[in-house]
Amino acid sequence: xxxxxxxxxxxxxxxxxxxxxxxxxxxxxxxxxxxxxxxxxxxxxxxxxxxxxxxxxxxxxxxxxxxxxxxxxxxxxxxxxxxxxxxxxxxxxxxxxxxxxxxxxxxxxxxxxxxxxxxxxxxxxxxxxxxxxxxxxxxxxxxxxxxxxxxxxxxxxxxxxxxxxxxxxxxxxxxxxxxxxxxxxxxxxxxxxxxxxxxxxxxxxxxxxxxxxxxxxxxxxxxxxxxxxxxxxxxxxxxxxxxxxxxxxxxxxxxxxxxxxxxxxxxxxxxxxxxxxxxxxxxxxxxxxxxxxxxxxxxxxxxxxxxxxxxxxxxxxxxxxxxxxxxxxxxxxxxxxxxxxxxxxxxxxxx
Numbered sequence: 001x002x003x004x005x006x007x008x009x010x011x012x013x014x015x016x017x018x019x020x021x022x023x024x025x026x027x028x029x030x031x032x033x034x035x036x037x038x039x040x041x042x043x044x045x046x047x048x049x050x051x052x053x054x055x056x057x058x059x060x061x062x063x064x065x066x067x068x069x070x071x072x073x074x075x076x077x078x079x080x081x082x083x084x085x086x087x088x089x090x091x092x093x094x095x096x097x098x099x100x101x102x103x104x105x106x107x108x109x110x111x112x113x114x115x116x117x118x119x120x121x122x123x124x125x126x127x128x129x130x131x132x133x134x135x136x137x138x139x140x141x142x143x144x145x146x147x148x149x150x151x152x153x154x155x156x157x158x159x160x161x162x163x164x165x166x167x168x169x170x171x172x173x174x175x176x177x178x179x180x181x182x183x184x185x186x187x188x189x190x191x192x193x194x195x196x197x198x199x200x201x202x203x204x205x206x207x208x209x210x211x212x213x214x215x216x217x218x219x220x221x222x223x224x225x226x227x228x229x230x231x232x233x234x235x236x237x238x239x240x241x242x243x244x245x246x247x248x249x250x251x252x253x254x255x256x257x258x259x260x261x262x263x264x265x266x267x268x269x270x271x272x273x274x275x276x277x278x279x280x281x282x283x284x285x286x287x288x289x290x291x292x293x294x295x296x297x298x299x300x301x302x303x304x305x306x307x308x309x310x311x312x313x314x315x316x317x318x319x320x321x322x323x324x325x326x327x328x329x330x331x332x333x334x335x336x337x338x339x340x341x342x343x344x345x346x347x348x349x350x351x
Contacts, residue, residue, distance in 0.1 A: 005231060006027075006034075006097075007228060007231060008022060008025060008154070008228045009135060009154035009226055010022040010095060010137075011037070011096040011137070012034055012087050012092050012096070013093050013094040013095075014092065015091055016040075016070065017039075017040050017053075018036060018039050019038040019053070019144075020032075020036050020073075020085065024290060025228070025229060025234050026236065026238040028077070028238055028239075029238075031075070031089060032086060032087050032092070033084055033085070034086060035062055035085045036065060037055065037062075038053045038054065038055050039054055039069075040052065040054075045146070046139070047144075048142070048143045063085070066085060073086065073087060079238065079239060081243060081245060082245075096141050096142055098141060099132040099133070099134070099135040099156070101136045101141045102135055102136055103132070105118070106119065114140060114149060117221055119136075121153065121218045121219075122134050122153065124171070124179070125153070125155075126164075133155055133157050134153065134164065135155075136152065136153060137152040137153070137226070138150070138152025139152070151218065151221060151223040152223075152224055152226070153225050155226070155228070156228050156230050157233070158263075161227035161228070161262060161263065164227070165227065165262050172213055178218055179218050180216060181216050182215070184206070186217065188202065190209070190215075194293055196330075199333075200333060204339050204340070208335060212296040214226075214227075214262060214292065224292060226292060228263065228264055240315065240316050241315055241316070242314040243311045243313055244312040244314065245311055246279050246310040246311060247279035248278045248309055248329075249275050249280075249281065249310050250276040250306070250307045251273050251275055251276065251284055251307075252274050252305050253271065253272050253284070253304060253306075254270065254272050254302065255268050255301065255304060256269045257300060258298065259300075261295060261297070261298070261299075264290060264295065265290045266289050266295045267286055267288055268297075270284055270287060283321075284322045284323065284324055285321040286323045287306060287324045287326060287334060288324070288325055288326070290327060291326065291327035293327075294334055298336050302338075303337045303338075304334060304336050304337060305333075305335065306324060306333060306334035307332055307333050308326040308327075308332045309325045311324075311325055
């Protein structure tokens, strides 16, 4: 079973019918790093084949549910030094593949309204993209979507990702094929939802979101895009790096390279960093996040302010550097200084 290749955008279902969403591209030899998303519940609002499921979104709630009911799916990771969620290969009942979901829906004679819209959107985006690069993920992939569910689209491979991102940028700018940015009211709803996980002022949120092209509306249904490198484009293995938590900090600096800002995980190379508050690290090389909300957050050349966890990265050959990780705490943030409204908050604890 360890020959299974499941990466970001895939879901895995366990023998208990717990459904996890896969995180990242690199995984340990014995399991897939994946975080709980749906679980069977008599009070659940999602229904599949007559069985009810509940959706869990907040990171803390996911850990608490597993700790209480299924601690087996929590493990101490020796490389990151963190407690993570993961599914052993032997416990996987089914793997859901986003690109296979597209093929299944294309051959399915009867589709729901959301399935029709998702397939139509994929067809709008796939011009010029070679092979099975675009997939449909999220609740629709596992048959737990509702009438109000958004569209979760994933693109695999760097070349395909840049092409689709360019296409999406042009469509949103010209408002062609029913693709458009969100209105202020729609952004307000999104801000309310995201503020439960990442706190931000609404005016700042709007200014940042207006510059992004990974989310918007298609036929008045919300969509969110994820761009993911193909495994063949990753020249490293899971055990090649060891990570040590140093602490938390508020940092100023300048974005030296934003070429991987659209990807999940997103990466920003930094220069001229200076610690304002928290652990004093002279040089922080990069900002990393597995959360889509930090994609397209800052552009090359912009001066930024950020608050997050600082880690020392130790490569197997002995090379060391420091990075900031965003998305584990509600008070993490990262934005160009020109959009920054409040003064940096005291470095808090995990929420």
